Amino acid sequence: MIADEKTLSRLMAASQRGDKRAYATLLEEASRWLTRYFRRKIAPEHLDDLVQEVLVSLHRKRASYDPARPFLPWLAAIARYRWVDHLRSAYRRQEQALEHEDPGEEGGQEAVLARMSLDRLLENLPIGQAEVIELVRIEGHSIAEAAALSGQSESLVKVNIHRGLKKLSALIEKAE
Amino acid sequence: MNGDLPPKPVSGLIDELTADLEPVHIMRGRDGMALALAALAVTVVAVALIAGLREGLMSSAPPSFFLIANLLLLLLGLAAATAVVSMAGPRVGNRHDAPKWALAMVTVLPLAALASLTGPGQLTHALGDDNYGWQCAAYGSISAMLVAAALTAWLRRGAPVSPERAGLWTGVAAGALGSAAYGLHCPIDSMAHLGIWHMLPVAVCGALGRVALPPLLRW
Numbered sequence: 001m002i003a004d005e006k007t008l009s010r011l012m013a014a015s016q017r018g019d020k021r022a023y024a025t026l027l028e029e030a031s032r033w034l035t036r037y038f039r040r041k042i043a044p045e046h047l048d049d050l051v052q053e054v055l056v057s058l059h060r061k062r063a064s065y066d067p068a069r070p071f072l073p074w075l076a077a078i079a080r081y082r083w084v085d086h087l088r089s090a091y092r093r094q095e096q097a098l099e100h101e102d103p104g105e106e107g108g109q110e111a112v113l114a115r116m117s118l119d120r121l122l123e124n125l126p127i128g129q130a131e132v133i134e135l136v137r138i139e140g141h142s143i144a145e146a147a148a149l150s151g152q153s154e155s156l157v158k159v160n161i162h163r164g165l166k167k168l169s170a171l172i173e174k175a176e
Numbered sequence: 177m178n179g180d181l182p183p184k185p186v187s188g189l190i191d192e193l194t195a196d197l198e199p200v201h202i203m204r205g206r207d208g209m210a211l212a213l214a215a216l217a218v219t220v221v222a223v224a225l226i227a228g229l230r231e232g233l234m235s236s237a238p239p240s241f242f243l244i245a246n247l248l249l250l251l252l253g254l255a256a257a258t259a260v261v262s263m264a265g266p267r268v269g270n271r272h273d274a275p276k277w278a279l280a281m282v283t284v285l286p287l288a289a290l291a292s293l294t295g296p297g298q299l300t301h302a303l304g305d306d307n308y309g310w311q312c313a314a315y316g317s318i319s320a321m322l323v324a325a326a327l328t329a330w331l332r333r334g335a336p337v338s339p340e341r342a343g344l345w346t347g348v349a350a351g352a353l354g355s356a357a358y359g360l361h362c363p364i365d366s367m368a369h370l371g372i373w374h375m376l377p378v379a380v381c382g383a384l385g386r387v388a389l390p391p392l393l394r395w
Contacts, residue, residue: 018199027190045369052189059193061335063200064265079265081337172337173270 001153003029005070027055030075037079041116041121046086054082066070080121080172088165106113122164129164132157206329208261212349215326216253219319219357227361228317243357245285247368249356252278252378253323255348260327263342264334275345280373282352289371302368309373311361312355315375320347320354324381331393339393340386347385351378 003011008029014022034051042050057078065074122130126151135146136157147154223229232238255278262270293299303309325348336342355377362374 003231006295015197016200016202018197020194020197024194027188027193029223031190033188038270051186053282055186055193058395059196061243063203064334065202068203069265073267073269074265076268077270077337078335080268080333083265099323138379170338170341173266173268173272 005072008071008075009067009069012065012071013060016062016065016067027058030058031055033072034079038083041083042086050082050086051106053086054079057082083171084165084169084172087133087168089163092109119170121171125164125167128152128156129160129167132160133164133168136161203264203334204329205258205261205265208264209258210325211326211351212257212261212323212331215322216353218355219322219354220360221356222322223319223361225250225295227358227359230363233360239365241367241370242365246356246359247287248282249263249352249359249374249378252282253349253356256279256345256352257323257327260345260349261330261341262333263336263338266337266367267342272312272341273364274329275348282378285367285371286377287371289368292367293305305373306318306364308362308367309369312358312364312369312373315361316355316358316374317351317380318354319358320350320377320381321324323353323387324385328389328392332395335395336393339390342393343389344382344386346389347381347383348378350385354381 003025008026011022011026011029014076015026036056037049038050040049054075059074061078065071068111114128122133125133131150132146132152135141135149136143141149146152147157150157152160223245251273256275259272259275261273261378290299293302324346331342331346355374358377359374362369364370
């Protein structure tokens with residue numbers, strides 16, 4: 001069971017003062033929370049990497065947490081920032097290396113869960129942008145496949161992914 | 177995967193991060209604003225020492241356009257600086273709407289200035305014959321540098337999650353405060369001069385901040 005908000009805020013405040021025991025507990029709790037948080041938002045094979053990236057970010061940016069405020073909205077903002085960053089970089093890699101690769105069937109159930117949860121954030125985007133981000137980033141389709149499935153041209157798919165990711169990054173603090 | 181224990185590679189990372197833990201100085205909003213205000217104060221002193229304050233600033237009641245323009249710039253600068261300072265400590269649910277309204281309010285000045293210059297040749301005359309126009313715009317922008325540097329340093333220490341927006345409002349804050357500071361030197365009080373040339377640093381610095389700062393603010 002993950003600790004409540006009050007406990008996490010107290011642990012983080014103690015960590016900022018240099019309390020290593022509190023910090024170890026906080027990181028374990030944060031790790032569990034992030035695992036659940038991302039499990040609905042990213043393909044399973046990237047889950048551990050992303051959780052670790054956020055923990056490192058938490059460590060590097062721990063001075064930016066104000067102990068007078070709740071901890072989880074701060075952690076969620078950092079998690080979302082890293083998540084959008086991950087989508088961007090993974091998309092760039094995919095454009096370079098996976099243009100003609102078959103998406104495969106592995107992790108289908110997890111991908112469905114990821115897609116469902118991602119919808120909650122993606123619903124802030126225009127339908128055309130959200131659709132192609134889902135097709136290419138969550139389901140792993142190529143640009144050509146996404147174009148065929150969405151009825152958009154390949155260049156429009158690329159433009160919509162670019163614009164959608166840019167807009168997502170602007171929604172990190174706003175999107176509830 | 178065990179739901180109660182973090183995965184093994186994460187456990188290793190937790191050990192490393194815990195071993196690396198040192199106490200940190202918490203970034204409180206008041207410290208960020210103090211930094212921005214200190215940068216503004218140094219800028220005002222620099223304007224006073226290098227360019228000199230306008231005649232009669234301390235001894236007589238300043239003209240109303242001078243007061244309106246510079247106080248609006250000051251308010252915009254403070255609203256934008258406050259937003260920038262809070263962007264260093266991100267939070268889902270944060271809204272940064274104040275500088276948008278302040279910017280909309282300040283935009284009235286250039287619009288009013290342009291509206292007052294609709295007669296034949298008036299705009300060209302006002303722009304071409306204002307010998308101090310470019311000087312005020314340029315020195316107002318240069319006066320923005322210290323505030324921009326202070327806010328950028330603050331953001332780089334923090335965790336801004338929207339570097340583009342943070343860059344834009346850093347530029348707007350610095351441009352508005354820099355122009356207000358240089359406004360203490362400028363002796364011209366016309367609506368056209370203040371509404372156009374003293375507002376230009378806000379647009380220029382805002383655009384520069386939006387384009388140039390995000391690479392420095394990503395983390």
